[in-house]
Amino acid sequence: MKVKVGDVVVPGDIVDDISGVKTETKCILGPGLRRYSENVIVCKSGIIRKKNPNTYWVDGHQRRYIPVRGESVVGVVVNKSVEIFKVDIGASEFASLSYTAFEGATKKNRPDVKLGDVLFAKLKVASMDMEAELECVDSRGKQAGMGVVADDGFLFTCSINVVRKILSPKCPLLKTLGREVPHEIAVGMNGKVWLKARTTKETIALMNAILAVEYISNEETNAMCAKIVKSLQRRDQEGICELKMPR
Missing domain, CATH: 3.30.1370.10 (K Homology domain, type 1)
Known part of the structure; x- marks a missing residue:
């Protein structure tokens, strides 16, 4: 079924507003939308939303988080190994966080992160086919408010x-x-x-x-x-x- 912005949609619907649009026209597809060949397919229930000029997403009520690259998340450290931390961000799988993904961190100067700590981080990698990966620095390598938050919150x-x-x-x-x-x-x-x-x-x-x-x-x-x-x-x-x- 073909739908447009403002319609109530279910998985499998085709978004008529952006399906078949030339590849030269940049369209940003947010949560709930996937491009298959020339069509944009809905993959979750909700309402089609648009933000000018060309950003589209499905606005729906959900609790299970689907990781999206670049989004800021809050998670809890649930496991740690030699090279990485495992962080629960509410997705279907834990996200990984490298010891070196902090400002000023090196293999010798490791951050003081313990099991149970709450982290404010950004998704560096998010894909259906790969494990989500976090980082606690911005594009300049600065902390920018990310990292371990206070214990008494x-x-x-x-x-x-x-x-x-x-x-x-x-x-x-x-x-x-x-x-x-x-x-x-x-x-x-x-x-x-x-x-x-x-x-x-x-x-x-x-x-x-x-x-x-x-x-x-x-x-x-x-x-x-x-x-x-x-x-x-x-x-x-x-x-x-x-x-x-x-x-």
């Missing part, structure tokens, strides 16, 4: 749809809460989020806000953020009053 999993929404420039969640509730956050395109706020209450409130944003509009998100900030401020004031009360 909180790691949780959400749907990939939530991640795409909160990272969208149109979503006010992270910007609004960032002004009122100081925190550190690492958001992976694989649906894993690492979060650290000043207190446990603030961390839980931020996590619940992220999980709730999937099915609400931007206006409702602003209202929810205001309610969360007001609630946290009230609890802080009550705590201060309790400390000042004489015995």
